[in-house]
Amino acid sequence: MQLTVLGCYGPYPPAGGACSGYLVQEAGCNILLDCGNGVLSRLQEFIDYRDLDVVLLSHLHADHLSDLMIMRYGLMLNPKSKLSDQPLPLYAPPEPAGEFERLPYKSAYAVNALNEHSAFDIGPFTITVSSGVHAVPSFSFRLESPTASLVYSADTEINQNLAPFAKSADLFLCEANYLEADITAGLTNHLSAAQAAMIAAEAGAKKLLLTHLHPQRNSSLYLAEARKYYLAAELAQERFIYQI
Ligand SMILES: [Zn+2]
Numbered sequence: 001m002q003l004t005v006l007g008c009y010g011p012y013p014p015a016g017g018a019c020s021g022y023l024v025q026e027a028g029c030n031i032l033l034d035c036g037n038g039v040l041s042r043l044q045e046f047i048d049y050r051d052l053d054v055v056l057l058s059h060l061h062a063d064h065l066s067d068l069m070i071m072r073y074g075l076m077l078n079p080k081s082k083l084s085d086q087p088l089p090l091y092a093p094p095e096p097a098g099e100f101e102r103l104p105y106k107s108a109y110a111v112n113a114l115n116e117h118s119a120f121d122i123g124p125f126t127i128t129v130s131s132g133v134h135a136v137p138s139f140s141f142r143l144e145s146p147t148a149s150l151v152y153s154a155d156t157e158i159n160q161n162l163a164p165f166a167k168s169a170d171l172f173l174c175e176a177n178y179l180e181a182d183i184t185a186g187l188t189n190h191l192s193a194a195q196a197a198m199i200a201a202e203a204g205a206k207k208l209l210l211t212h213l214h215p216q217r218n219s220s221l222y223l224a225e226a227r228k229y230y231l232a233a234e235l236a237q238e239r240f241i242y243q244i
Helices: 039-043 068-077 097-101 180-184 193-203 219-227
Strands: 002-007 021-026 029-035 054-056 088-092 109-113 119-122 125-131 139-144 149-152 171-175 208-211 233-235 241-243
Touching: 002 039, 021 039, 029 039, 039 068, 068 109, 171 193, 180 193, 193 208, 193 219, 193 233, 208 219, 219 233
Parallel strands: 029 054, 054 088, 088 109, 149 171, 171 208, 208 233
Antiparallel strands: 002 021, 002 241, 021 029, 119 125, 125 139, 139 149
């Protein structure tokens, strides 16, 4: 299994950066996890977007779906061949309803609503979800293949589901939009680097990749905080390819 970080910032990117987008590949299968602003451009540095097998949206916030609204133009105007004009499968939470209803566009996407019991296979991957706690419904994803396991937290504040869901993951890709000082100050909706690290430790994850980083923070602060609780922590880096 291979993970390429296309964008790792939120809720907006720094100059030259991108918001959430992760390409997961194995055995010729291409899965895009989230499709925030800047992701379509980055994706094409690695693969043709028409070669995606599925897009999984964790939640319906703009920093996770913006480029989906652009990619649909490409899919409609630039089909790979006359024989391959099938809609691209897309999985997303059905709420907020107004956002969900905007997703289909001239059949560019075959939209499927996620729920807390969703479980499905795509190529060599078995995909399951877990409910997070965020301003809108948000799902974490677990991708299991014959070779490895990847868990992506998506956006969530601390919740009891996440550590069991990430149990023994080979790679835990976890948001860390905050530092502990933010949690102490009462901010909600996201995890701190320390919380991400404590979840990784409780889960027994083999490696932690911190993501959804705030564009105006010195990233080394996140890493220093996380490593107090979990040594095998790293910062996600855009354009890096991780072999899992
Ligand atoms: Zn976000």
